[in-house]
Amino acid sequence: xxxxxxxxxVVTPLNRKNVDTDQIISKEFLKRIERTGFGQFVFYHxxxxxxxxxIEDFVLNQPKYKGSKILxxxxxxxxxxSREHAPWAILDYGFNVVVAPSFADIFHNNCFKNGILPIELxxxxxxxxxxxxxxxxxxxxxxxxxxxxxADGKVYHFEINPYYKEMxxxxxxxxxxxxxxxxxxxxxEKKRVQFS
Amino acid sequence: MGKNIIEKVWDQHVVYHEDGKPDLLYIDxxxxxxxxxxxxxxxxxxxxRKVRRPDLCFATMDHNVPTKNLPIINDPIAKTQINxxxxxxxxxxxxxxxxxxxxxxxxxxxxxxLGLTQPGKTIVCGDSHTSTHGAFGAIAFGIGTSEVxxxxxxxxxxxxxxxxxxxxxxxxxxxxxxxxxxILAIIAxxxxxxxxxxxxxxxxxxxxxxxxxxxxxxxNMSIEAGAKAGLISPDEITVDYIKGRxxxxxxxxxxxxxxYWLSLAxxxxxxxxxxxxxxxxxxxxxxxWGTNPSMGSGVSKTxxxxxxxxxxxxxxxxxxxxxxxxxxxxxPLTDIEIQHVFIGSCTNSRLHDLRAAANVIKGKHVHxxxxxxxxxxxxxxxxxxxxxxxxxxxxxxxxEWRESGCSMCLAMNExxxxxxxxxxxxxxxxxxxxQGTGARTHLVSPPMAAAAAIAGHFVDVREIxxxxx
Ligand code: SF4
Numbered sequence: 001x002x003x004x005x006x007x008x009x010v011v012t013p014l015n016r017k018n019v020d021t022d023q024i025i026s027k028e029f030l031k032r033i034e035r036t037g038f039g040q041f042v043f044y045h046x047x048x049x050x051x052x053x054x055i056e057d058f059v060l061n062q063p064k065y066k067g068s069k070i071l072x073x074x075x076x077x078x079x080x081x082s083r084e085h086a087p088w089a090i091l092d093y094g095f096n097v098v099v100a101p102s103f104a105d106i107f108h109n110n111c112f113k114n115g116i117l118p119i120e121l122x123x124x125x126x127x128x129x130x131x132x133x134x135x136x137x138x139x140x141x142x143x144x145x146x147x148x149x150x151a152d153g154k155v156y157h158f159e160i161n162p163y164y165k166e167m168x169x170x171x172x173x174x175x176x177x178x179x180x181x182x183x184x185x186x187x188x189e190k191k192r193v194q195f196s
Numbered sequence: 197m198g199k200n201i202i203e204k205v206w207d208q209h210v211v212y213h214e215d216g217k218p219d220l221l222y223i224d225x226x227x228x229x230x231x232x233x234x235x236x237x238x239x240x241x242x243x244x245r246k247v248r249r250p251d252l253c254f255a256t257m258d259h260n261v262p263t264k265n266l267p268i269i270n271d272p273i274a275k276t277q278i279n280x281x282x283x284x285x286x287x288x289x290x291x292x293x294x295x296x297x298x299x300x301x302x303x304x305x306x307x308x309x310l311g312l313t314q315p316g317k318t319i320v321c322g323d324s325h326t327s328t329h330g331a332f333g334a335i336a337f338g339i340g341t342s343e344v345x346x347x348x349x350x351x352x353x354x355x356x357x358x359x360x361x362x363x364x365x366x367x368x369x370x371x372x373x374x375x376x377x378x379i380l381a382i383i384a385x386x387x388x389x390x391x392x393x394x395x396x397x398x399x400x401x402x403x404x405x406x407x408x409x410x411x412x413x414x415x416n417m418s419i420e421a422g423a424k425a426g427l428i429s430p431d432e433i434t435v436d437y438i439k440g441r442x443x444x445x446x447x448x449x450x451x452x453x454x455x456y457w458l459s460l461a462x463x464x465x466x467x468x469x470x471x472x473x474x475x476x477x478x479x480x481x482x483x484x485w486g487t488n489p490s491m492g493s494g495v496s497k498t499x500x501x502x503x504x505x506x507x508x509x510x511x512x513x514x515x516x517x518x519x520x521x522x523x524x525x526x527x528p529l530t531d532i533e534i535q536h537v538f539i540g541s542c543t544n545s546r547l548h549d550l551r552a553a554a555n556v557i558k559g560k561h562v563h564x565x566x567x568x569x570x571x572x573x574x575x576x577x578x579x580x581x582x583x584x585x586x587x588x589x590x591x592x593x594x595x596e597w598r599e600s601g602c603s604m605c606l607a608m609n610e611x612x613x614x615x616x617x618x619x620x621x622x623x624x625x626x627x628x629x630x631q632g633t634g635a636r637t638h639l640v641s642p643p644m645a646a647a648a649a650i651a652g653h654f655v656d657v658r659e660i661x662x663x664x665x
Contacts, residue, residue: 017509018388018488022627027608031260031273033234033280035341045629050615074509076389079422079488080627082324083232084340102392105358105424106324106338113342161356163217174342175245178350181212181220185352188211188222193316195445195453 001115003171007097007142009069011151012059013133019073020080021107025089038085039092060093064137072099072129077118078107087114097142099149101126112164115171117144119158144169198463201429202360202395205335205460209318211352218354224317226347227303228255228290230281231608232322236345237284248351250289254312257281257295258302260608263571263598274609288348299442301574301600304328304542308412309576311441315430315457320347324419325542325624330427331411332434333460335395337425358395358424359469365400367476372658374552375410376544376622376641378402379417380482380492382474388490391423394470397462398428402476408437409548416543417624420489429461483529483654484626484639486517491626492639493529495656501525520628521636522616530654532638536619537568537649538631539595539642541605544622545573549642550581553622554589556646556661562594563652569596569611571603595649607632620648 029041046058054061071090077100078086087110090098098111099119111118119142121129132138132152140151144165149156167174212220233255240246247253260274269275278295285292293299299306304325307313315333320326322344329336343353363382383390396418403411411428418426428434435454438444445453484492485499491514493500499518502511502525518525523532539545539553550572562568570590572578578600581587587597604611605623607630613619615634622645623630626637640648647657 017513020488020627022625022630026629026633027606028633030231030608031271031277033238033277035235035238045633050633076392076422079388080324080625082322082326082338082340084235084322084342087340102389104389104422105392106340109343110340113340161216161218163354174354175243175346175349178220178346178352178354181352184212184220185222185350192222192224193208193456195314195449195456 001171001173004096004115004117004168005144007069007117009067009140010065011070011072011129011133011138011140012065012068012095013130014059014071014073015130015134017074018076018079021078021083021086022080024078024086025083030083030085035088036092038089039094042089042093067094069095070097070099070140070142071095072126072133074126075101075123077103079104082106084110084114087111087116091116099126099129112167113174115168117142117168119149121149121156121158125156197467198465200360200462200466200468201333201397201427201460202335205316205318206357208316218356220352221318221355222352223320223347224252225307225312225319226253227307227319227321227326228253228281228344229259229303229321229323230257230277231259232341233284233344234277234280235341236322236348237288239345240288240348245349247288247290247348250291252351253290253348254307255281255285255290256293256300256303256306259602259606261295261601262609263601263603263611270610298575301576302542302545302602304416305546305573305577308332308408309441309574311438311444314438314444314453315434316460320353325416327418327423327426328412328416328542330415330418330425331408332438333427333430333457335425335427338419359393361391361394361396361423362468362471363396363398364471364473365398365402365476366473367402369402369476370480372481372643372661373479374641374643375406375413377479377482379414380484380489380639381479383417383421383490384482384492385474385478386421386472388420388488389422390472391418391421394423396421396423396426397468398426399462403428404431404433407548408433409546412546413543417489420624430457431461481641481644481657483644485521485523485529486514487520487626487628489624489626489639491517495529495644495654497529499523499525499527499529530656532618533565533653534620534638534648535565535567535617536613537566537645538571538604538619538621538623539569539645540571540573540603541623542573543624544642545571545577547577547580549622550577550586553642553646554586556643556657557593557650558589560593560650562649565652566649568594568649569598569604571598572600574600604631606630613637620645620654
C-alpha cells in the first residue's frame with residue numbers, strides 16, 4: 001500500500017447524496033480476479049451513455065477536473081454493496097482522498113486498506129466546497145499529519161482514528177501488523193466458546 | 197446494569213483491546229463466495245501465507261451461477277471466477293459447496309440452513325447482506341476483500357466498537373403484512389443511513405412472533421438502513437430452528453449450547469445508545485417507487501410530491517429518482533404496470549417466502565404482459581418446495597422455476613431486466629441499474645410480487661388473499 005500524507009490537486013465536486021457502490025462500480029465490471037484496472041469503469045453509467053459516448057455535463061468528463069485526486073460528495077457516500085472494487089476503482093482512476101459529511105461503514109473501512117483517505121467534514125463545509133468547486137476551479141491541499149484540508153485560503157480540520165492515520169501515513173500492511181498479536185490470538189483460541 | 201446482546205457478544209470476542217485503537221475481534225465463521233474472494237486468495241499466495249482456520253470457513257458459489265441449463269456457464273469471465281474459487285478452496289483446504297452440490301445456494305441462505313449460523317457467533321463474509329445471520333443473535337457483518345484476506349490469514353479483524361441501537365416494533369402485525377413490509381417501513385421512516393456506525397437490535401412482540409425465516413428478511417435489510425449489522429435476541433424459536441441441522445451441536449452439546457445461547461438475549465434493563473420506535477399500525481404492504489430502499493410507501497399511497505419535502509436536496513433526489521423510474525408525482529402505486537416479477541434473493545427466497553407467494557397465485561395465471569421467475573435460495577429450498585408441490589403451483593401459473601443462486605437480484609448472470617422495463621422484485625436493492633442497465637426495480641414482499649404478477653400492476657395483496665400468509 002502506498003503511504004499518503006500530502007495531497008494537492010483540484011477538487012472534483014460530486015453533488016449527490018447516498019452514492020452507492022453499485023454506481024461507483026457497476027456489477028458487470030466485477031468479474032475480474034485482479035485488484036487493478038477498475039478505474040476505467042468508475043461511475044460508468046453516469047460517465048457514458050448507452051452507446052458508450054461520454055456524457056458531457058457529468059463532472060468526471062469536464063476537462064477542468066482532469067487529474068483531480070480529491071473527490072468531494074454528499075452524505076452517506078459508498079452505501080450498499082461491500083464490493084472493494086469500489087475503492088479500487090476510485091483509486092485506480094486517480095482519487096486518493098474522498099471528502100463527505102458521512103460514509104457508509106464498509107466503504108469507510110475499505111478505504112483504509114487501500115491507501116485512500118476518507119475525510120469527514122460538516123455538511124455546511126461540504127456545501128461550501130461543492131459550490132466553490134462547481135463555480136470555478138478549486139485547488140485544495142490535504143495534510144494528513146496535521147489533519148487539515150486547505151482550500152481557497154480556508155483551513156478545514158478533520159478527525160481520524162489515530163490507528164488508521166498511522167496505517168495510512170506509513171502505508172502499512174495490516175496483516176503483517178496483526179501477526180505481531182499471534183500470542184493473544186493463540187490464547188484466545190484456547191478459551192474460545194465452541195460447541196460444534 | 198444489564199447488558200444488551202450486542203455488548204455481550206462483542207465483549208466475548210475481543211482478542212486484544214487498547215484504548216484509542218480498534219478492538220482485535222475473533223471471527224467464528226467466515227463465509228466465502230466467488231466474486232469477493234479471488235483477490236484475497238491471490239494476496240495470500242503472493243505473501244506465502246496460509247489460511248489459519250480453514251475449519252471456520254465455508255464457501256459456496258452463488259453470485260454469478262446460471263440458474264438454468266446447468267452446468268453450462270456461457271460467460272467466460274464468470275466461469276473463471278467460479279473455477280478460481282474451486283481451485284482456491286482446494287489449495288487452501290476450505291470446505292466448498294460447489295455448483296450442483298446439495299448444500300449449494302445463496303451464501304446467506306445456506307449458512308442458517310446448515311446450522312453453521314448460531315447465536316453468539318461473530319460471522320463475516322465479503323458481502324453486505326451478511327447481516328442476515330443476525331436473525332440468530334449473531335454479530336454478522338459484511339467486509340471488503342482486504343478484510344477477507346485478513347480473516348483468512350489471522351481469523352481476526354480490527355474493528356472499532358460500534359454504537360448500539362434498538363429498533364422497537366410495537367403492536368401486532370396486521371393481516372397480509374410481512375417481515376419485508378416491516379423492514380421497508382423502518383427504512384422509509386428512519387432513512388437509509390439511520391444505522392450508520394451502529395449495530396441494531398430489533399425488539400418487540402411483533403419481531404419475536406416471527407419465524408426464523410421472517411427474522412432473516414428483517415436482518416438481511418438492516419444494511420439498507422446503513423447499520424453495520426442487525427440482530428435479534430435468541431429465543432425458543434431460534435433454538436428450535438437450529439436443532440438437528442447438519443453442523444449444529446448434537447445431543448448433550450446441544451443442550452449446553454442452548455443454555456448459553458438463551459443467556460445471550462438482551463437483559464430486561466439493557467440500554468442502547470439510541471432507541472427508535474415504530475408502530476405496527478403504520479405498516480401496510482409496501483412498494484418502493486424510487487432508487488434506494490428508503491424510497492417506498494404503503495401500497496394504498498401515491499408516488500410522493502416534491503412539495504412533501506422541505507430540504508432542497510431531498511426534492512432534487514426525488515426528481516432524479518422519478519426521472520430514472522419514469523414515474524410522475526402523485527401516481528397511485530397500484531397504477532404502476534410491471535413487465536417482470538422476480539421472486540428470489542437472500543431477502544426472500546426461503547421456503548416460507550415461496551409458500552407465501554404460491555398461496556396467492558394458486559389457481560391463477562400470470563398476466564400476459566409479465567415474465568415471472570422464481571429462483572429458490574438454495575438447492576435444498578428447491579428440493580423441499582418440490583416435495584410440497586410448490587413448483588407445480590408456480591409452473592401452472594406460468595412462472596419459470598429455476599435453480600438456486602443470486603440471479604436477477606444483481607443480474608450478474610443471464611437473468612437481466614431489459615432497459616426501461618419494470619420489475620416487481622423480492623430482493624433488497626432498487627439502485628439504478630441493479631437488475632440491468634436502465635432497469636426499474638420495485639421492492640416488495642413475496643405475496644405482493646405474486647399478486648402483481650397476476651394483475652400486471654401493483655395491487656393490495658390483502659384484497660385478493662383468502663388465507664393469511
Ligand atoms: S441474493 Fe442479492 S443481495 Fe443476496 S447475496 Fe446474492 S446478490 Fe447479494
